[in-house]
Every structure is written in structure tokens, then in C-alpha cells.
Amino acid sequence: MNPRFDFQIHATDGKARTGTIGMRRGEIRTPAFMPVGTAGTVKAMKPQDVRATGADIILGNTYHLMLRPGAERVARLGGLHKFMNWSRPILTDSGGYQVMSLSDLRKISEEGVTFASHIDGSRHHLTPERSMEIQRLLGSDIVMCFDECPKIDQPREVIARSMEMSMRWAKRSRDGFDSGGKHAENSALFGIQQGALDEGLRKHSADALVDIGFDGYAIGGLAVGEGQEAMFATLDFAPSQLPADHPRYLMGVGKPDDLVGAVERGVDMFDCVLPTRSGRNGQAFTWNGPLNMRNARHAEDTGPIDERCSCTTCGTYSRAYIHHLIRSGEILGAMLLTEHNISFYQQLMQGMRDAIAEGRFATFAADFRRDYLR
Numbered sequence: 323m324n325p326r327f328d329f330q331i332h333a334t335d336g337k338a339r340t341g342t343i344g345m346r347r348g349e350i351r352t353p354a355f356m357p358v359g360t361a362g363t364v365k366a367m368k369p370q371d372v373r374a375t376g377a378d379i380i381l382g383n384t385y386h387l388m389l390r391p392g393a394e395r396v397a398r399l400g401g402l403h404k405f406m407n408w409s410r411p412i413l414t415d416s417g418g419y420q421v422m423s424l425s426d427l428r429k430i431s432e433e434g435v436t437f438a439s440h441i442d443g444s445r446h447h448l449t450p451e452r453s454m455e456i457q458r459l460l461g462s463d464i465v466m467c468f469d470e471c472p473k474i475d476q477p478r479e480v481i482a483r484s485m486e487m488s489m490r491w492a493k494r495s496r497d498g499f500d501s502g503g504k505h506a507e508n509s510a511l512f513g514i515q516q517g518a519l520d521e522g523l524r525k526h527s528a529d530a531l532v533d534i535g536f537d538g539y540a541i542g543g544l545a546v547g548e549g550q551e552a553m554f555a556t557l558d559f560a561p562s563q564l565p566a567d568h569p570r571y572l573m574g575v576g577k578p579d580d581l582v583g584a585v586e587r588g589v590d591m592f593d594c595v596l597p598t599r600s601g602r603n604g605q606a607f608t609w610n611g612p613l614n615m616r617n618a619r620h621a622e623d624t625g626p627i628d629e630r631c632s633c634t635t636c637g638t639y640s641r642a643y644i645h646h647l648i649r650s651g652e653i654l655g656a657m658l659l660t661e662h663n664i665s666f667y668q669q670l671m672q673g674m675r676d677a678i679a680e681g682r683f684a685t686f687a688a689d690f691r692r693d694y695l696r
Contacts, residue, residue, distance in 0.1 A: 327510040327537045329569050335683040337561070337588040340675045343538075343569060345463055346508060347403070348410045350378040352569060353585045353674050355667045356413060356593040361386045362396075362406045365598050366653075366660040369408040375633065375661065376668035379411040379463075381593045384456050385420035388446070389439050393459040401461030413464035413593070415573070416453045416495075416514075419471045419542075430470065432487065450491045454498035458505040466540065467495040469514045474548045478520060485516040485523050489530040496534050510537035512571060515564065518543055519556050528563035539564040540571040541589070545580070554583050561588035578607055578670055579694055582687050585674050597667050601660030604648040608666065611694050615659065620645040633665030 328344035343350040357364045357372055360383040364372050372380060382402055387393060399405050402412060418435070428437035434449030453468040469488040472481055492513050499511045513531035517523030531539060541560050544553050553575075561570050571591035572584050581592055597607065606613045608628035613620075615627075626636035627644065635644075635658045647655030670690075677686035 326508055329538070329567070331567070333679045333681075335678045335681050336586065338585050338674070338678045338683045339588065339590060340678040341569075341590070345411050345510070347463055348378065350411060350591075351671075351675060352590040353581070353671050353678075354378060354591050355581065355671050356381045356591065357664050357667075358383075358593055358595045358598065359406070359408075359412075360595070361390070362402060364660075364664070366602060366657045367598075367664065369406060371661060372408075372664065373410065375665040376672060377664065379413060380408060382412050382414045382460060382462065383420065384414050384417035384453060384460070384466075385448075387414075387460060388417065388448075388456050389441055393456040397459040397461070401459075403461055411463040412461075413512075414457045414460055414462035414466065416466040416468040417448055417456070418453070418469050419574075432490070434468075435470075450494035451498040454495055454502060458499075458502045461505070463509050464538070465499060465509055465511045467492045467512065467514050467536075469516060469542060471516070471543050471546065472518070474518050474543070474546050476518075478523070481516075481518045481520065482523055485527050488514065488516045489527060489534075492531060493534050496536070512536055512538040512540050514540040514542040514573070515560065516543050519548060519552055521556075521559050524556070524560050525563050528560075532565060536568070538569040538571060538591075540573050542573050544572065545574045545576050545594075550577075550580060550583070553580070554587070557584055557587040557589065578667070579691060581667075581670065582674065582690055585678075586683070586687055597663035598660050601663045602656040604655070604659065605663075606644075606659055606666075607663050609690075609693055611696065615641070615645050615648050615655075617645075627659075627662055628666070631662065631666055631669065633662050633669075635659070635662040635665070 325346050331339050331341040333340050341352050357377050357380050359380045396402055396405050436447045450468040457465040468491050470484050472484040513536035515527045517527045564570050569590045572589045575592050576594050604616045606615055606627045609630045620641040623641035677683040
């Protein structure tokens with residue numbers, strides 16, 4: 323086993339796969355869902371509680387951390403793992419998506435992106451090389467290439483130009499990562515496939531990334547408003563364009579039924595803010611579909627959020643109490659719902675891993691959709 327990065331597929335069932343990614347800070351079981359720790363914290367949860375839900379890895383955000391508290395400061399304080407007290411692997415995104423989506427004042431060129439901070443308006447310049455440097459300073463275990471994520475409704479020629487530039491940025495990211503000394507020896511670099519919904523552009527992107535060579539490959543540019551049907555249609559071909567012996571990561575996805583459908587199509591890794599954001603806004607995910615815990619029907623319900631859930635919230639607190647907390651605006655309500663939602667996502671991933679290993683994934687997926695979408 324390579325202590326830096328080792329991906330092993332243990333079982334397949336159709337296109338669905340289960341395996342492990344071995345890294346020096348621990349194993350990551352796949353299919354894997356990564357809770358999002360945007361600014362060095364999974365909102366409303368302590369790191370040890372995130373781990374207790376079954377999460378093997380979390381995501382940190384290059385854009386937000388470079389702006390506050392600053393990558394150099396995090397490095398001086400011992401790196402992101404020590405700073406936030408999370409000892410297991412961390413994947414950091416490149417910052418490119420946030421630059422495109424959060425900054426109204428930005429200028430994109432072949433060199434990189436100049437943008438205004440959404441916090442204080444200060445000007446910054448982010449390039450593939452600087453993105454690699456920031457992720458090195460943070461101490462990321464899995465580093466993402468710097469890329470551009472264009473709007474999905476752009477003309478094909480615009481999508482093509484953007485994808486081709488992202489592939490040039492991918493090569494610069496590779497070179498910048500490889501010059502990172504000890505960090506490059508202990509971490510991994512993932513390339514990001516672009517091309518929107520176009521099969522030909524996706525294939526061109528995949529071939530360019532494979533020529534460069536990466537430890538894993540992400541599918542970018544989806545879950546940006548195209549809808550589940552269009553996303554699944556793209557996932558019918560996009561994962562198979564990427565190397566079968568490397569992990570495939572679908573960025574920014576998603577709803578529980580998105581995860582099941584993507585695993586069916588050969589995806590191994592996911593991240594999304596949905597379980598934490600929903601928890602702060604009174605929504606709970608269950609095996610029988612999402613619940614709005616503000617709804618008055620929960621006001622005198624002494625049962626748990628989900629009888630099939632093994633999390634501490636469901637084992638300790640009633641729907642009625644959580645309803646009261648949410649309606650009262652109490653912080654504990656957001657904390658309990660977030661813990662439940664992250665736990666539910668991890669239980670869903672474990673359920674899929676078990677089903678794939680036992681050769682019954684099609685039945686698992688059908689039963690899940692029957693109950694969740696009814």
C-alpha cells in the first residue's frame with residue numbers, strides 16, 4: 323500500500339463500487355460523503371461529533387480560508403488539522419467555484435482570476451499556482467485543481483473555451499503541486515472534468531486530465547441548476563470516461579436521492595452543504611423523505627425524527643422538543659438537526675456500501691426510492 327494515497331475497490335454491483343482510499347491520516351470508505359467545513363468548521367458541530375457520525379473525511383474551502391483567517395496564518399498555527407482539531411483527512415476545493423459564484427467583481431484571464439472579496443471588497447489574484455500554494459499552507463490531504471465552472475446555460479463554444487482553459491490550468495496545477503516538496507509527497511491531487519452536459523466536451527476533458535495524470539478525478543460543473551434528470555443523463559456517461567481504477571468524485575452533490583442515483587452510475591465521493599444548511603433551517607432528512615420540523619404536526623409528537631436512525635438526536639430527543647427549539651430560534655435546535663442530518667447521510671452511505679458488497683444494490687436503491695420519494 324502507498325501510504326500517501328491508495329485506492330482499492332473491494333466489490334462492484336453493476337456500475338456501483340465500494341472500496342477504501344488509504345491515506346496517512348486514515349482510511350476513507352467509499353462511497354463516501356464529506357461534510358462541508360467551509361471556514362474550518364462543520365457548522366453547528368464539534369469535530370469529534372462529526373467523526374462520531376461515521377464521517378471519514380471533511381471538506382475545507384480554499385476561497386473562504388484564504389480570505390479569513392488567511393492561509394499563511396493557518397500555516398503558522400500548525401495547519402488546518404491542528405487549527406480545527408480534526409485529525410483525519412481533509413479535502414480542500416480550489417477556490418475557483420466560489421470566485422465565480424460569490425464575487426460580482428471578477429476578471430478572468432489565462433493567468434487566473436482577479437476578484438473582490440465578498441467580505442470587505444479587498445482585491446485578490448488567484449491562479450493555479452497560488453491555489454496549490456494555499457492548499458499546501460492549509461495542509462490539505464486531497465488537493466483540487468484550479469478550474470473555471472461556467473454557467474450551465476452558456477453556448478457550447480463558451481463551455482468549450484472554458485473547459486480547454488481549465489485543462490491548461492490543470493497542467494499548471496499539477497506542476498505547482500509537484501513543486502510543493504514534502505506536502506506533495508504526503509497528499510494527493512485530483513483533476514476536475516468539465517464540459518457541462520456535453521458528452522464530447524466531457525470526453526475531451528477526461529482525456530486531457532488522464533494525459534496529465536492525477537490520483538483521483540472529480541466531475542465538476544453539475545448540480546448548478548440543471549436539474550436531476552439532466553445531471554443523471556450526464557452521469558450516464560461522464561464517470562465511465564474517467565479511469566476505473568481511480569476514485570471518482572461528484573462535486574457539490576447532493577440530495578439523498580441524488581447520491582443513490584450517482585452511486586448507481588459509478589461515483590465514489592460526494593460533498594454538499596445540504597445536510598448542515600437544512601439542519602440550520604429546520605429540515606430533517608429521513609428514510610421516508612425530508613421533514614419540516616417547523617410544521618405544527620410535530621408539536622406533540624413524542625417519537626424520534628426517524629425510528630430507523632441510530633444517531634444521538636433520535637435516541638434522546640422527541641420531534642416535539644426539536645419542533646419547539648426550531649420555532650423558538652434556539653441554537654440547540656440547529657445543532658441537533660445538523661447532527662441528525664449528517665448521521666443520516668453517513669448511514670445512507672454505509673447502507674450503500676453494504677448493499678454493493680452483498681450484491682443487492684439494485685434492490686437497496688429501489689427500496690430507498692420507494693420510501694424516500696413516496
